[in-house]
Amino acid sequence: MIASGLRFGGVAALLALGIVFPLVFTNPAVTSDAIYTLIFVAAASAWNTFSGYSGYISLGHAVFFGSGAYLTGIATLDWGLTGSQVFLLLPLAGLVGAIIAVPFGLIALRVRRHTFVVITIAIFFIFQLMAYNLQSLTGGTSGLLAPTVNFAAATYNNPFYYAALVIAVAAVAVSWLIRRSRFGLQLRAIRDDEDRARGLGVRTMRVKLGAFVISAVPVAMVGGLSWYFTGLIDPSSGFDPLFDVAVALMAFLGGLGTVAGPVLGALIIEPAQQYFQGQVSAGYLFLMLYGALFLVVILVLPRGVIPTAAEQIGKWRDKRREGDGGLAGHRLAAAGAAPDRAKELA
Amino acid sequence: MTLHRTRFLSVGITAAVLSAALAACSSSSSPTGGSHAKSPVVIGASLSLTGDFSADGQAFERGYELWAKDQNAAGGLLGHKIVLKFLNDASSPTQAVANYQQLINVDHVTFTIGPFSSLLTGPSAQVAHRYGYALIEGAGGAPSVFATKLNNVFDVSLPVAASTLPLINWIASLPASKRPKTAAFPTSNDPFTQPQIQFAMARLTKLGVKAVYYKVFPEEPTQIKGIADQVAAKRADMVVLGSTAVPTVQGFTQAFIQAGYNPKIFLATAGPDQGAAYLKAVGHLNNDGVMVPNAWYGGSPNPQSKKMVAEYIAQYGGTASGVNADVAEAYSVGQVLTQAVNATRSLSNAKIIAYLHSAVTLSSVQGPVRFDSVGENLAATAFVFQWQKNNFLQVLPPGAGSAAVEYPKAPWGK
């Protein structure tokens, strides 16, 4: 009970920090970085609700990002929307992402492992090519420029920030709900042994497709937001193959299949990327250092920060408890509260 | 259960550290703008030092640095030393937008100058506009950049659609018997090249040159050889290639040579203007006779240009023909900024924007500069250049300082 209270307190504090952040750090350069970070918090969380829980590594989620961006762009320009009106399109972008995810998932989820990874890449490139070639719709290579928005310069970023915050919080909340639900249990069973799960009555295709569709929604929404904030969508930045690599990296760094892992991963990687990539003086050495850093982190923390930390803490606690009360206490505790604890470790 | 607390504590700490780091970033930059009398003027740009535009980004960096060095030697801007601040955008518009936010709000630069390519210039101009900055740029000439009608964008380079006009006029001047009879028009699906190629095709068809091939290919084609072989099979007298970069030109060149096809005229819209980078890719034997339209070349008789080229060679080596036209585009940006600052006697963006809109004619290494209401350079002149025996020469329009057109182009491998 104390635990859940603390957990609630922690989440509430984080949320409060998120809400007051742009009021404290008013510099547009900082809030701009924060917006892209929140965009990746949402995307990494959403990606994780499918790939992290089910074990199917998707490198095709940029399809939803790009489609959300193009939908928002095309609708905004066609309907002549301006200012805050555009934000109302974001749920529509999410819906379109979900609709695209259905046939995408029905095709891709028939295969597993490597083949799944590559087929998501293949479908991704088909979408990118459509963005290049359907010029009348997408503007071809030059893409779609967003209209100039006349928000006040000093607080220009704030509406974008809060929109990103809402999507990110919703994505994390959905991820959390799924993690503790029957649906999440089914997904993780698929990740461990899909055929066995079928043999225990899990309708695997339905479950996988459901997760795929759910995970597409926030990604498409932040795609739309990203178009509006950046001011441009073009085929190579909208359907960016490195988007999925970045998102996967965030989820892995924090802890694949955990709720907090992708959030933490995005909070670390995106600001670091924003900052370091810009550094011209470091030249190309930066690129090498950036790659090398990831190699080290992946090799030192192969399961990600959160599971590794939880494991270390668990070990430490076990040791301490053994010192205190011996094995009996440990077993008692395990029988009662253990399901919850082990879930944290998983 | 302490586990939960620790777990969220770690998240909390990280977030706190991150926000502290961000705060440090934002506060560490003391105002560098021109509040003190002789403090430096910081000028910022986002450049593509990695990614698709990295070759152009590097050339731009050199052009900007050459200008700053020259101008500092001449006393800087109104006596303030020029300090350049570059951020890398890895050819991504998202990063470019973030970079201009950073330059304006964290580094507090006095002026912003443009990135490479229209793709990045469009959204970057909006950021600059939001904070009242002028964005003088040399490589953002696509219609989409001007369509938003922002008042702060100024492109010092040549508007491109009619760039092949000197060649078309020259063909028109030939006696009918000597004109090419057929032409092939392969083009990449780039917002620049497609209009150029369509313009050339329409005009040449009027002159009686038959278009035997027109197809659009992707900007980064994977099997250039296949497309080039289809073109070669037409055996057209001339090829007008809508290319955006060196690899495409190299691919067509190699396939033409392999197919034993040597058109009388071979013009590529971009690539051959990249100096040494182009020569390295196609080889020293395979450039003779290849044409490219542009506003500038290393051998330009323009005295400002001669000076810049001499300095460039002193610093980076090579020959005049090896200087990338991007260098001149970037250098011109600096020159236009210098003239605007000197004319207004001020470091105010608002005054500079007003001045550049006042239809004054300025000079640059690329020639005269005069802006219309959306910031296009109306005074730029189009030239056509030709590689002749590893030398990059201006051949069209004919006149003082122009070399004779090599027509028909010499065989490959000579």
Added chain:
Amino acid sequence: MTMTEAATAPSASPAPLLRTESVSKAFGGVQALSGASIEVGRGTIAGLIGPNGSGKTTLFNIITGYARADSGQVYLDGRRITNLPPERVFSLGIGRTFQLTRIFPTMTVFENMLIAGQHKERSWNPLARAGGAASRRHAMELLDFVGIARHAGALAQTLSYGQRKLLELAYVLVADPEIVLLDEPAGGVNPSLINTIAGKIRELNAAGKTFLIVEHNMDFVMGLCDRVMVLDYGSVIAAGPPAQVRADPRVLDAYLGTGEDDDAQDGDRGAGHEGA
């Protein structure tokens, strides 16, 4: 419709709970099953034996939907279930274990139990928490029944091999299937655990559960089963009470004469990694 057919179908003995009818299956050029017909009476413990490669596991796979039959039919309680997908077969009431146990290693023992129970929860809300209070209690009771309740919170991958067998048995029981198919429940486990497992099976059978067991450990099969069927080269060559089958010369030819000693040793050594 099939139900009524079954109800009106004439039958000499009480209708069997599980029945296969001339099931055949070939992998490439190898005929794994050729016309295998078996019957398992309701409330009985049936054994399915045969030499390596005789098609026992293949028949299990076909019954439970993990493989498709080339021809032949499978009936559960008179209802045709041939080639239904595994999740349907399971929800119709056939649970099974695997020769090499297949548990969910990165989930806890308790979550393994909830997975098996999830199909019965017909909640409209997919985000509802897994397992109501009743099913959680039921899961815990079953873990207690097989004797691994104290590991409920541990990750399943930390269990010993024998404990995994018990877990697999327990989570198959969660869904309360009509019949449980056990693929070598005694393979690779120590003698005292074999006795434990046999005891649990008897206990469940006494409470009315039907079993079909593939096993190489003859003592285990003969001691436990009411009826034994012998597969050889993909067809049933003998069926009947253990004593009768044991004495059948065809069976001795095919199997017992050559393989019994080896298998007994296997059981003792706890290797048990041969394929069926």
Added chain:
Amino acid sequence: MSQLPQAITDGILGGAVYALMAAGLTLIFGVMDIINIAQGILVVLAAYLSYALSVHLHIDPLLGLLITVPAMFAVGAAIEWAFMRRLRGRERTAMSLLVSYAVAVVIEGALYQVFGANDVAIQAPYVNSGVHVLGFDLPYIYLIGAGLAVVAFAAIYLLLYRTTFGRSVRATMQDKVAARLIGINVNRVAAITFGIGVGVTAAGGMVFGATNAFSPNSGYDLISRLLSIVILGGLGSIGGAAAAALFMVTAEEVVNIWQPVWATAVYYAVLVIVLLVRPVGIFGKPEARSS
């Protein structure tokens, strides 16, 4: 329709180059179960090695293979030893994706640092000349590429299926623990296999660099097409990858006749359609493992 024979010729020639580049990937991706995103940049690295040898030491690129193949083998073995070996457990495949991406970024940065951002191409006498047979131009460089591809595929096939080492490789890939039990040095087998997979790219890189202008950024365009080829051929199928490369590039060239902008879609559309009908690829065997 007169363009069709030319397009098919180009497709077969270009397909041979792709087959050569994919040869190493079938080993690493198809046999070793590692998604090596770095394979694209390794091709580019090999191209730069050939380029540097030819420009600075005036070593003919073809002759230079005697240096570049062992060098790339060493690079591959080092990558396996330093990184891939450390990946274990359930997420090994997915983790290999990220590790190899990070490796690719490091190599890309190094290439930028050493060679700069400008495009270069490998020049050699046989790059631009060729033979004229039955109305078709067959450039020597493509014939060399095809020849090297045949050699590479034959060598990999013989290695895997006709040698003791090959049996160790296959045993290791099927079951590491069992392989160890029968006395195979699993680590050494993995390092050598990865080394061979990367060593073969030296040949692919040389031909790629001679037929395309390339820069440190060129690797990204290659990898997705190479992965598609290996999957279409069927994971682990050596001949399948070669056939898929020829088929894919030929189809691309045929589409080039009408609609060059849609030509690259061929790769992905064909892949999606084939996998819908046959989830294991054209020449793949159904997966033995079901998890």
